[in-house]
Amino acid sequence: MADETGVLVVGEIRAGELDSTTRELLSIGRKLADGVARPLAVVLLGVNLENPSREAIACGAGKVFLAEHSLLAEGELDAAVVALEQVCRQVRLDIVLIARTEAGRELGPRLAFRLGVGLAQDAVALGVDESTKRLLVTRPVYGGNAMAVVTLPSAPQIATVRPKVFEAAGKDPGLRGEVVGMAVEIPDSVRKVRVLQKVTEQGAGTKLDSARVVVAGGRGLGGPESFKELEELARVLGGAVGASRPACDAGWIDHGRQVGLTGKIVTPDLYIAVAISGASQHMAGCSGAKLIVAINSDPEASIFKEAHYGAVGDWRKVLPAFTETVRQLLI
């Protein structure tokens, strides 16, 4: 073993900086590392990693393992899995944390398979068992209707962690850490997919994931044209439009707008749910909102159990008046 650490965070880099999900993992990773009384480290894959390395140390990583290779430059997953396996085999590890992002959802199971260990997916809470010092992973089961706490008998214990459930670690430029270069061999033959072009979504206005206000619509909207009214309210409030799964499945709005267990997790200051019943799988994506406002014609709709404010009525009548009032208040 070349090195030793307790908790290893698999870093993701976006536009040359640490992704916010990595900073979230570093904040919970610090607590877990303290719980097992072992160091916290991050592994970064790619090229030109000086800036994210400095950031990771400022966010609390005692050590940064750098796996630099030209085949990792475009974030291709086949190469990343090979590199990650090699790093994990060179370092003595208790726990590996991977953000459940698009890349993480694929990396987690592939890494666990290669290392021959177990994996707990979609952690929404993490802790350490006082007596055994083993990781305790809380994750949704039965489509989000119940929570299970699981442990992993193998080592390292790997968990993918749901974004936005932990606060991102703050940056303290005064913190010190060590940067360790890791030799990784990636044969060209592992490359099964090549990135030819990257196209950034030209989504109008604010991004759903980071919006402070989300106006979301459900099946009760009745069709795609109704989303125009939600867009108008979102525009007035400087927010983004979200949707329930049936609205996306019906093709009324892009799947990238889906909020919920199998969609995006959002934690805005204000979540306005229009004609959404409040199924647990939908609420899994928005219950972290500071304030939930629901508009629904059914007074018994379960959304009202979670909403802080609610209007019972036909959204076609409530929403235009609501938007107009907000517009007046903001003038």
Ligand SMILES: Cc1cc2nc3c(=O)[nH]c(=O)nc-3n(C[C@H](O)[C@H](O)[C@H](O)COP(=O)(O)OP(=O)(O)OC[C@H]3O[C@@H](n4cnc5c(N)ncnc54)[C@H](O)[C@@H]3O)c2cc1C
């Ligand atoms: C494994 C799994 C994963 C899932 N993942 C997700 C997910 O990520 N996101 C998600 O959203 N769902 C998900 N679902 C589906 C989820 O269980 C619900 O079926 C879905 O959230 C319901 O969407 P809805 O509230 O838009 O529709 P409905 O449940 O049909 O509710 C429509 C609501 O609109 C109201 N309404 C109707 N007309 C009006 C009107 N004119 N004015 C005001 N209100 C009106 C009705 O009273 C009703 O409450 C998942 C399900 C499973 C099994």
